[in-house]
Amino acid sequence: MTYATSGHATVNVVRLGALATFLLGGSALMLVSTPARAIPPFARQTGLACEACHTVPPELTPFGRRFKLNGYTLTTRSPLVSDTDDHKKNTVWLTDLPGIAVLAQIGYDHYDRAPPDSGQPYPAHAQSDTFQFADQFSLAYAGAISDHVGGWLQLTFNQEAGSVGIDNIDLRYTDHTFDNKWVWGLTANNYPTFQDVWNGFGSYTIPNFNTTTLWSSGVAGAALSGPIINALGPGNVAGLGAYVFYDDSLYFEFSEYHSAVAGTGTTPVVDSTNLSVNGGAVDRFAPYGRIAYERDWGYHSAEIGASAMYIYRIPSVGYISQQQKLAAAAAGETYTPAQTFYPGVSNRYTDLSVDWDYQYNGDHNIYGFLGHVTHERQQNNPQLVAATFTGASSPIYTNPTDTLTQFLATAEYFYDRHYGGLVSFTRTTGTSDPLAYGGNGSPANQYMVFELDYIPWMNFRFLLQYNAYQVVANNQNPFNLNHANFPNSPGFPNVKASDNNTWVLGLWMDF
Amino acid sequence: MRKPAATSLLVAAIALAATSLRDAPAAPIVVPPDPSTMDATALVSTACSKCHGPSGNGVSISPLFPTLAGQLSVYIETELKLFRQRGRSDPRARAFMWGIARGLSDQQIKGVALYFSQQPPVRGTPSSNPTLADKGKVLYENGAKERDIEACIVCHGANGEGVNTNPRVAGQHRDYFVREMVQFRSRLRENKVMQDVTQKLTDDEIAALDEYVSTK
Numbered sequence: 001m002t003y004a005t006s007g008h009a010t011v012n013v014v015r016l017g018a019l020a021t022f023l024l025g026g027s028a029l030m031l032v033s034t035p036a037r038a039i040p041p042f043a044r045q046t047g048l049a050c051e052a053c054h055t056v057p058p059e060l061t062p063f064g065r066r067f068k069l070n071g072y073t074l075t076t077r078s079p080l081v082s083d084t085d086d087h088k089k090n091t092v093w094l095t096d097l098p099g100i101a102v103l104a105q106i107g108y109d110h111y112d113r114a115p116p117d118s119g120q121p122y123p124a125h126a127q128s129d130t131f132q133f134a135d136q137f138s139l140a141y142a143g144a145i146s147d148h149v150g151g152w153l154q155l156t157f158n159q160e161a162g163s164v165g166i167d168n169i170d171l172r173y174t175d176h177t178f179d180n181k182w183v184w185g186l187t188a189n190n191y192p193t194f195q196d197v198w199n200g201f202g203s204y205t206i207p208n209f210n211t212t213t214l215w216s217s218g219v220a221g222a223a224l225s226g227p228i229i230n231a232l233g234p235g236n237v238a239g240l241g242a243y244v245f246y247d248d249s250l251y252f253e254f255s256e257y258h259s260a261v262a263g264t265g266t267t268p269v270v271d272s273t274n275l276s277v278n279g280g281a282v283d284r285f286a287p288y289g290r291i292a293y294e295r296d297w298g299y300h301s302a303e304i305g306a307s308a309m310y311i312y313r314i315p316s317v318g319y320i321s322q323q324q325k326l327a328a329a330a331a332g333e334t335y336t337p338a339q340t341f342y343p344g345v346s347n348r349y350t351d352l353s354v355d356w357d358y359q360y361n362g363d364h365n366i367y368g369f370l371g372h373v374t375h376e377r378q379q380n381n382p383q384l385v386a387a388t389f390t391g392a393s394s395p396i397y398t399n400p401t402d403t404l405t406q407f408l409a410t411a412e413y414f415y416d417r418h419y420g421g422l423v424s425f426t427r428t429t430g431t432s433d434p435l436a437y438g439g440n441g442s443p444a445n446q447y448m449v450f451e452l453d454y455i456p457w458m459n460f461r462f463l464l465q466y467n468a469y470q471v472v473a474n475n476q477n478p479f480n481l482n483h484a485n486f487p488n489s490p491g492f493p494n495v496k497a498s499d500n501n502t503w504v505l506g507l508w509m510d511f
Numbered sequence: 512m513r514k515p516a517a518t519s520l521l522v523a524a525i526a527l528a529a530t531s532l533r534d535a536p537a538a539p540i541v542v543p544p545d546p547s548t549m550d551a552t553a554l555v556s557t558a559c560s561k562c563h564g565p566s567g568n569g570v571s572i573s574p575l576f577p578t579l580a581g582q583l584s585v586y587i588e589t590e591l592k593l594f595r596q597r598g599r600s601d602p603r604a605r606a607f608m609w610g611i612a613r614g615l616s617d618q619q620i621k622g623v624a625l626y627f628s629q630q631p632p633v634r635g636t637p638s639s640n641p642t643l644a645d646k647g648k649v650l651y652e653n654g655a656k657e658r659d660i661e662a663c664i665v666c667h668g669a670n671g672e673g674v675n676t677n678p679r680v681a682g683q684h685r686d687y688f689v690r691e692m693v694q695f696r697s698r699l700r701e702n703k704v705m706q707d708v709t710q711k712l713t714d715d716e717i718a719a720l721d722e723y724v725s726t727k
Contacts, residue, residue: 043610048611049605076611178552299575363686
């Protein structure tokens with residue numbers, strides 16, 4: 001049932017669709033992305049051990065940040081093929097060792113309470129244990145491509161998606177002055193914040209092991225709410241940015257993103273026929289600005305930063321393709337034009353973040369405090385808001401404007417890069433919008449992550465993680481959603497946020 | 512109409528950035544693509560400065576990495592050659608310098624060594640623990656003959672400035688100094704003389720020497 005017809009059932013479809021689409025962040029979209037980590041191609045290229053660039057992967061040291069800002073071009077290997085023109089400029093530069101990496105993530109999850117069966121009503125339930133082998137498997141090229149050009153280009157098999165697709169891409173051109181007072185570069189990437197070099201927010205936020213949750217695994221068909229900037233990962237956008245790193249401390253960036261919807265059955269033209277891919281599409285332009293200040297002293301490195309992104313986004317909720325319209329017409333059914341979204345029917349999001357990243361990178365002891373606060377203002381398209389809605393079916397937002405605030409703070413400690421762990425706290429709150437979020441309209445959620453790590457080698461990381469949920473509002477809770485799927489069933493009794501608590505045994509490796 | 516406007520803005524921003532870069536006081540260099548053909552200053556700018564002082568002054572920020580400003584040229588040259596042939600196997604040498612030095616030519620090593628030796632050295636600061644510094648001074652200048660400990664001054668100079676092939680120890684990070692001494696003592700870092708000397712030193716004596724040397 002992907003298109004709306006009149007009647008009560010339609011409302012449910014739209015509402016569930018709204019949940020699936022608008023409760024973003026920590027969503028399945030995020031899980032398509034495998035962040036770049038300490039990867040052997042960089043080590044082979046530079047001759048440096050992982051610890052040069054990472055405290056513990058993927059968190060970057062000050063050196064690692066500069067390596068990335070310089071476009072991954074630092075090399076101690078001579079090119080196999082190179083030629084220069086009369087002005088000593090390169091005309092070709094080819095490495096003797098292509099920077100190929102294999103990256104794999106394996107996870108074993110145990111859910112504290114057996115989750116609902118998506119095809120049967122209560123008391124049927126799913127297995128409590130799942131084994132993702134491999135959860136993600138990637139091939140990537142990483143490193144210098146020319147003397148001033150470097151990149152990270154990744155292809156990933158994702159178990160939940162069940163397919164191989166383009167993952168993170170970051171291509172850079174960089175240069176710097178002799179004294180490194182000015183480092184500047186251009187980046188073309190497909191993931192806003194993937195280009196960032198600090199770990200308090202964005203695609204590299206610590207904790208960084210992509211746990212398979214009940215939401216992402218599709219049991220509920222929904223996701224925890226969060227800022228939309230978290231969901232613009234590979235497959236949704238592509239953009240070009242310019243940045244300057246001044247005096248080893250001050251970072252400025254301006255990037256501009258456009259829609260780049262990728263996925264099964266999509267066409268280069270983004271219209272109403274492919275908005276369902278990745279839950280919607282960016283409309284028009286999406287500028288992103290970033291400023292950060294880093295100060296390093298002794299073993300310490302501290303950063304404070306801010307970012308802003310302005311996004312027009314067409315939701316996929318209620319989407320009806322032309323084929324479906326025709327099919328509906330042929331079957332004598334009706335559809336609701338107001339719920340056929342296309343470029344122009346877009347919501348406007350303003351995401352403002354403040355982030356911090358303090359790191360102590362000592363001889364044996366490593367610890368850090370990282371996090372961010374992101375505030376999102378979502379101005380809903382009048383065509384979709386209750387007060388101004390004119391269609392034949394139901395509106396999908398209660399308010400003209402919704403806001404959302406996410407706070408994330410993480411503390412971590414590692415000894416000798418072998419043993420360690422972290423504690424992370426995430427809390428999301430926002431305005432009540434019953435039509436968008438269901439139930440009493442709250443988008444709130446709160447959870448903690450406890451993680452113990454054992455790192456026998458820097459490219460092998462074993463972890464034991466416990467995800468503990470304190471607040472999961474309304475229809476974000478998969479145990480409630482099972483009830484919604486089966487209105488005549490008694491549903492799961494005594495549904496609590498903590499029903500979603502999950503143990504994770506994970507392995508990350510790359511070689 | 513929006514798309515051209517946005518594109519123009521972006522182009523203008525990049526052009527502006529490029530213009531301001533051209534006006535930057537430090538002259539940009541064209542970095543040769545092949546690290547084996549880089550001259551010393553290009554190597555310093557591209558590689559060494561990331562750990563040993565971002566502006567190329569040889570004064571490192573983190574005590575994980577030594578300050579090289581004013582270090583004896585011959586000493587840097589010797590160590591770089593040891594790194595290149597993997598003749599130094601202390602953990603930091605393995606993690607960082609084996610790779611960095613692996614492709615350097617003798618000429619590049621000589622040039623880099625000369626470059627850092629010509630940078631102004633870091634001056635010491637008055638001790639906050641004069642008693643400990645005095646204890647270190649006695650040990651540094653006189654050694655401990657009853658335990659057959661040679662005076663440091665013989666090899667490292669009256670002010671820790673280094674003598675012949677023996678390195679400058681003045682102006683070094685305190686934590687770095689202590690770590691290297693401990694690594695000599697545990698034979699993690701190769702050097703027969705220093706391994707023998709440090710065998711006889713206690714942790715307190717190493718701390719005292721560190722306190723004294725830091726005033727130089």
